[in-house]
Amino acid sequence: MNSAPTRLLEVDLVVERRQVTVKTGFTLDAGERLAIFGTSGAGKTTILESIAGFVHLSSGNVRVAGRLVAGKVKGETALEARYRQVALVRQPTTLFPHLTVEQNVVYGIRRSPARSRIAELLERLGLSAFARARGAALSGGQRQRVALGRALASPFRVLLLDEPLSAVDVAAREALRLLTIETSLEHDAAGILVTHDLAEAQAFSDQLAIIDEGTLLRLGGAHEVVLSPLTRRVAELVGYGGFIPAPSAVNMWFAIHPDRVALGAVPERGVVLTGTVLATRPFGPRYECTVREQSGQQFVMHVDQPPATGALCALTALDPPVVAP
Amino acid sequence: MSATAPAGNLAASGVVPGFPVAGRLVARGSTALALLGALVIWLALLGPFAVLIQHLSFHSIRAALGPPGALEPLWTSLGASAVALGAMVLLGTPLAYLLARGRLPLARIVELGILLPLMMPPLVIGLLLIFLIGPEGTLGNLLADVHLTGVNTFFALIVAEFYEAAPFYVLGAHAAFASVDPRIEQDAALLGDRPLQAFRRITLPLAAPGLATGLATAWARAMGAFGAVVIIAYYPRGLPNQIFIAFQEFSLPGALPFALLLVVAALPLPVLAYLWSARTRSRVAGTEAP
Numbered sequence: 220m221n222s223a224p225t226r227l228l229e230v231d232l233v234v235e236r237r238q239v240t241v242k243t244g245f246t247l248d249a250g251e252r253l254a255i256f257g258t259s260g261a262g263k264t265t266i267l268e269s270i271a272g273f274v275h276l277s278s279g280n281v282r283v284a285g286r287l288v289a290g291k292v293k294g295e296t297a298l299e300a301r302y303r304q305v306a307l308v309r310q311p312t313t314l315f316p317h318l319t320v321e322q323n324v325v326y327g328i329r330r331s332p333a334r335s336r337i338a339e340l341l342e343r344l345g346l347s348a349f350a351r352a353r354g355a356a357l358s359g360g361q362r363q364r365v366a367l368g369r370a371l372a373s374p375f376r377v378l379l380l381d382e383p384l385s386a387v388d389v390a391a392r393e394a395l396r397l398l399t400i401e402t403s404l405e406h407d408a409a410g411i412l413v414t415h416d417l418a419e420a421q422a423f424s425d426q427l428a429i430i431d432e433g434t435l436l437r438l439g440g441a442h443e444v445v446l447s448p449l450t451r452r453v454a455e456l457v458g459y460g461g462f463i464p465a466p467s468a469v470n471m472w473f474a475i476h477p478d479r480v481a482l483g484a485v486p487e488r489g490v491v492l493t494g495t496v497l498a499t500r501p502f503g504p505r506y507e508c509t510v511r512e513q514s515g516q517q518f519v520m521h522v523d524q525p526p527a528t529g530a531l532c533a534l535t536a537l538d539p540p541v542v543a544p
Numbered sequence: 545m546s547a548t549a550p551a552g553n554l555a556a557s558g559v560v561p562g563f564p565v566a567g568r569l570v571a572r573g574s575t576a577l578a579l580l581g582a583l584v585i586w587l588a589l590l591g592p593f594a595v596l597i598q599h600l601s602f603h604s605i606r607a608a609l610g611p612p613g614a615l616e617p618l619w620t621s622l623g624a625s626a627v628a629l630g631a632m633v634l635l636g637t638p639l640a641y642l643l644a645r646g647r648l649p650l651a652r653i654v655e656l657g658i659l660l661p662l663m664m665p666p667l668v669i670g671l672l673l674i675f676l677i678g679p680e681g682t683l684g685n686l687l688a689d690v691h692l693t694g695v696n697t698f699f700a701l702i703v704a705e706f707y708e709a710a711p712f713y714v715l716g717a718h719a720a721f722a723s724v725d726p727r728i729e730q731d732a733a734l735l736g737d738r739p740l741q742a743f744r745r746i747t748l749p750l751a752a753p754g755l756a757t758g759l760a761t762a763w764a765r766a767m768g769a770f771g772a773v774v775i776i777a778y779y780p781r782g783l784p785n786q787i788f789i790a791f792q793e794f795s796l797p798g799a800l801p802f803a804l805l806l807v808v809a810a811l812p813l814p815v816l817a818y819l820w821s822a823r824t825r826s827r828v829a830g831t832e833a834p
Binding site: 271273299300301303305306307309313314315316317326327329353355369373374 | 725727728730731732733734735736737738746749750827828829
């Protein structure tokens with residue numbers, strides 16, 4: 220008999236799609252938040268829709284608070300959608316187009332809510348002025364706010380977010396992210412964010428899952444996975460742009476991150492390299508340089524003061540992780 | 545750098561590279577031709593209505609519709625069409641929904657079955673219905689057990705109208721349901737709706753304009769059904785049948801008042817449905833202020 224305590228969300232699934240087979244497994248407790256990060260077409264959305272119970276699983280199952288939501292288990296019937304306690308924000312946004320913004324937001328509230336509470340939620344979503352507008356009259360960012368509000372107002376235990384802020388102005392994202400996290404904690408819920416924006420993933424969640432071509436490559440702390448990607452593919456996906464053979468081990472590489480390279484030789488802070496600057500271009504307030512290292516490998520680095528193009532200079536890769544193929 | 549109109553905008557801008565003036569003339573000419581074509585088709589479609597009004601006099605209308613019992617065919621047609629329409633909604637709506645959601649096995653075969661009455665001449669349908677529900681027919685025997693007869697009865701009229709009109713409703717409803725994204729039904733279910741609740745709160749309002757158009761078309765077809773009706777339900781006399789008989793007995797002037805009556809009785813619902821669905825569609829699409 221399985222005596223392990225029930226986790227709030229248990230996922231173990233295989234979904235066969237035409238282009239890719241999606242295979243993943245993880246568990247989340249109440250209050251935990253996971254970001255699923257990967258390229259387009261990696262199977263992120265399929266994972267979310269599977270957890271919501273809307274995708275036929277080739278094998279495995281999904282449980283919310285111990286109750287079957289998706290998959291086939293002998294002697295058990297999967298919960299009807301209305302009992303799953305799952306809130307889903309899709310990408311592209313799916314609003315109820317014939318209803319107003321306010322009617323959309325309160326749709327999942329079964330008992331008549333206090334007017335002041337709805338007004339406060341609409342205010343925090345930045346939608347007070349549009350409460351009586353319909354979806355078609357809204358911009359992409361406003362539609363995303365409505366979809367997020369509709370999910371947050373419902374009585375969920377698992378919150379599934381598929382790129383929920385991708386069309387929202389950068390300036391407004393922080394407030395909406397905070398609202399999402401607060402509400403999720405109030406519901407004592409588990410949250411999953413799907414995104415291809417690493418900064419967004421780290422800002423939302425404490426855990427990070429890296430998905431590539433349907434497979435879960437790495438699952439760990441949101442910062443830990445980036446600092447210690449373990450394999451070359453994970454390193455590439457989280458932004459490492461160069462790989463220099465590590466002299467200490469066969470078939471292992473130092474992974475070079477553009478933001479973790481310093482000009483000059485500082486051996487106590489990392490690995491000292493020598494490279495030729497091939498090109499320099501502005502990068503926000505800084506500069507991005509393409510460098511060819513002595514081994515012939517190229518990588519990019521972000522610096523405040525760019526060296527002259529063609530210059531041979533000493534560089535320090537700051538504590539570069541060692542990765543396997 | 546010189547600006548070049550993208551290929552897709554050439555027609556709109558009226559510019560043909562290398563031949564600017566000729567291109568503009570061609571564009572204007574084709575627009576004028578299209579407008580002329582539209583006008584001709586519109587006039588051609590409206591022509592019969594204009595002629596109907598032109599050839600009717602108040603006197604002829606009173607002479608035809610004045611005598612006692614003259615309006616009986618109208619009540620018969622209205623009654624039979626209303627019942628046929630009710631049956632279509634009751635049976636056709638779930639069928640159309642399941643077809644649109646791909647939940648029926650052998651969906652293509654089912655669709656073909658719905659199309660079949662549309663593709664068959666109504667007269668042929670009438671003949672075949674005699675074999676099916678007539679006194680000697682397979683179902684006819686069963687109907688006799690419940691004291692129904694499938695020939696020359698009000699019931700037969702309903703069945704004939706149903707066969708002629710139902711495909712229009714089912715196909716219209718199928719298209720209307722297919723236009724509703726199934727993912728938003730899932731969203732409603734996740735937000736706590738039972739399947740029927742989600743259908744009532746989300747699917748039905750969104751499909752309503754298309755359903756109304758399908759219903760209106762079916763109503764017009766049912767009211768005007770003649771081919772199958774004249775074979776299997778010559779009596780009780782509905783309006784189309786009355787027009788045919790009046791035409792045979794009194795020629796054109798005798799038939800036209802009944803034709804007007806049929807138009808007046810059959811047209812308001814489709815026109816209202818069209819106006820309502822156009823307004824609802826534009827409201828949901830956001831082209832009209834809420």
